[in-house]
Amino acid sequence: MQKITVIFLSTSVALGAMLQGALAEDADNITAAYSKDGRYYTADDVPTFNVAEDGTVDWPTYEGFRRYHSECHVCHGPDGEGSSYAPAIKNSAVDLDYYDFLEIVASGKMESKGGTEFVMPTFGANRNVMCYLDDIYVYLKARGSDAIPRGRPRQKEPKSDAIRADQKECLDG
Secondary structure, rough: OOOOOHHHHHHHHHHHHHHHHHHHHHOOOOOOEEEEEEEEEEEOOOOEEOOOOOOOOOOOHHHHHHHHHHHHHHHHHHHHOOOOOOOOOOHHHHHOOOOHHHHHHOOEEEEEEEEEEEEEEOOOOOHHHHOOHHHHHHHHHHOOOOOOOOOOOOEEEEEEEHHHHHHHHHHHH
């Protein structure tokens, strides 16, 4: 009887994982379902962007633009469009799972294609990246979904006190 229970539980866990994966694939990873302290999130609690009808972006998207262009564009090109040195990544935040995106940035990635080695360095110890990683993510998500055009966003929401405190704690930590 124990074997049947174990098999049933294993099958239930596997089916649950498959269903969860299918739901995650179907989930809208773009649309803001709620906001908290100046940040926006999807229904499954993943950071996302908010762009008002007049083009005003949320503070994290604006900050993401700034941080992307101070740390990432050297390799990945302006506005995530790619370069001769590294691929375009403006769609990464749309196409990749949020947690996979975080893992790649924090831990780096090595890949071989056609006899060429591609290396994404690790940024896990770089506070100028890690303290703003969700901001970079939402900026790239906004670019990848064509919610914002290339270039510096013209209008932005004010920076919330909660965001200011989080940044200070991360940078001072």
